[in-house]
Amino acid sequence: MTEDLADAYAYCAELTAEHGRTYNLATRLLPAERRSAVHALYGYARHVDDIVDVTAVGDPDAAIRGVEEAHARLRAALAGDPGPPDATGLVAAALADTIEQYRIPVGYFDAFIRSMRMDVPGTPEFRPHYRSMEELREYMYGSAAVIGLELLPVFGVDDPAAAPAAAALGEAFQLTNFIRDVGEDLERGRVYIPLELWSAFGVDLDLLQEGRRTGVVDPRVRRALAHAIALTRAEYRKAEPGLHLLPARIRPGIRTAFILYGRILQEVERSGFRVLDRRATVPRRTRAAVMLTEYVTGSVRRH
CATH class of the missing domain: 1.10.600.10 (Farnesyl Diphosphate Synthase)
Incomplete structure (x- = not known):
C-alpha cells in the first residue's frame, strides 16, 4: 500500500471514530484487513452525508456541487486519478481501492448518490418528506x-x-x-x-x-x-x-x-x-x- 493510500484509509478511520460511535466500536472486532475496507465504506458515506447535512439547508447549491463532486471524484479514482488529497479525494481514493480489491458493484454507489440527491433542495430527486413506507424504501x-x-x-x-x-x-x-x-x-x-x-x-x-x-x-x-x-x-x-x-x-x-x-x-x-x-x-x-x-x-x- 502506498503512503497516499495509507493516509486515505487513515482519514476514513478517523471519520468512523468521530461520527459513528456504535459502528466504530463494532469494527474493532473485525479482522484488521477487513476493518480498513469497512472504514472506507463508512468514510465515503459519512463524508457525502456531511456535505448534505451541513450545506443543504443554508446553501443547497453548494450541497449539490459537493455531492456531484464526490460522485465524480470516485469515478475518477476508479480510473486511477483521485485528484488532490483533500477530504473528497481521500475518501474517494480509499473507497476506489476497496471497490477494486473486493469487486463491489459500482452501481451500489450510484444508488447511494441518488438517495443523497433526494435530501438536497433543488435537485429533481428532492423530497423533504415521504408519504408512505413504499416511498421511504x-x-x-x-x-x-x-x-x-x-x-x-x-x-x-x-x-x-x-x-x-x-x-x-x-x-x-x-x-x-x-x-x-x-x-x-x-x-x-x-x-x-x-x-x-x-x-x-x-x-x-x-x-x-x-x-x-x-x-x-x-x-x-x-x-x-x-x-x-x-x-x-x-x-x-x-x-x-x-x-x-x-x-x-x-x-x-x-x-x-x-x-x-x-x-x-x-x-x-x-x-x-x-x-x-x-x-x-x-x-x-x-x-x-x-x-x-x-x-x-x-x-x-x-x-
Missing part, C-alpha cells in the same frame, strides 16, 4: 440497503440468502436513526418517518414542531413512535438469520452493531419517546459490555 435502498450489500464481498459472503438479510439490516439501522433523530431532522426541514404513519395516529407537522419547541411528548406522538419501533424491530428479525451466514471471525463485530442499534430503540422507549428535543444514546458502559461479551463468545466458538 426507495430512499433507503440507496442510503441503507446498499450499505449492507456492499459489505458482503468485504466479508467474503456469497450465499444468496445473505443479500436480503444484509439489505434488511441496513434498513433496520437507518430506521433506528430516523426514530432517534426525529427532532434533529425536523430542524433541517426533513421528516423521514412516513406522513401516513404519523397521520394514522393523529400527528401532523405542527404537532411535531410543537414538541420540538416545548419538549412535551404528546400521547399521539408516543403511539406513532411505538408503531415505528415495532416496524423497525420487524426489520431486525428479517436480518437476524443473515448473522449466521457470516464467517466466524466477522460475526462478533456485526452482532455487536446489531445489538447496540437495537438498544437505541430501548433507550427511546425508556426516555418516554423524547426524541423531539433530545437524542437517545446507549450508555458507554453498556456498549463496552456488549462488545466484550461478543468478543468472548466469538472466541469461544472459534476454539
